[in-house]
Amino acid sequence: MLDTGLVWDGYFCDYDRNWSVGTPSKTVSGAYSQLLEASDAAFELAKPGATASDLFHAMNSILTLNSSSTDAGRLGHGVGMSLTEWPSIIPDDHTVLEKGMVLSLEPGIAIKNKIIVHEENIEITETGARYLSPKANKDLPVI
Numbered sequence: 001m002l003d004t005g006l007v008w009d010g011y012f013c014d015y016d017r018n019w020s021v022g023t024p025s026k027t028v029s030g031a032y033s034q035l036l037e038a039s040d041a042a043f044e045l046a047k048p049g050a051t052a053s054d055l056f057h058a059m060n061s062i063l064t065l066n067s068s069s070t071d072a073g074r075l076g077h078g079v080g081m082s083l084t085e086w087p088s089i090i091p092d093d094h095t096v097l098e099k100g101m102v103l104s105l106e107p108g109i110a111i112k113n114k115i116i117v118h119e120e121n122i123e124i125t126e127t128g129a130r131y132l133s134p135k136a137n138k139d140l141p142v143i
Helices: 026-045 052-063
Strands: 002-008 011-017 076-078 085-088 102-105 108-111 114-117 120-124 129-131
Touching (some): 011 120, 026 052, 026 102, 026 120
Antiparallel strands (some): 076 085, 108 114
16 A cells, blocks of 8 residues: 655645555455445435534445444544545544545445555536546556
8 A cells, every 4th residue: 555645835735555475365456345335325424414423324324334443443534634534534523524624535444454445536617526536446556
C-alpha cells in the first residue's frame, strides 16, 4: 500500500492505493474487492443530508460480512485544512454532510493480523458526491 498526502495551495489530501507484489492470494484479492465495494456503498450515500454515521454503517455492513469487526477503527474522515479533520466516519458521528465538504472514504479490513486499507477522496456536491481523483482499479494491480 502507498498511503500518501499532498498539500496544494494550502489544502490537504489523504490518499492511498494498493498493489500486489506477485500474484495475490484469493484472500487478499477478496479483501481488496470488499474494500472497493464498501467504498462504493458510502459514495452512493454521500450527499447533503446524509451523516458521517450513515457512511460508516454502509461500509461496515460490507466489511463485516465475513467477521464481526473491521479492526480499522474509523472508516474515513474530513480532509482539507488539515490531513485529517472533522468529521470522523465512525458509528456515533452524526455530523450532517453539506455541499462543499471533502471526505476521505477509508475502509479497512484485517487479514492475517494485518490491516488492508483503501482510500478515496470525495467532494459532497448538491446532488451527491464526486471523486477528486481517478477511482481505484477494480482489480488489484500486480507488480
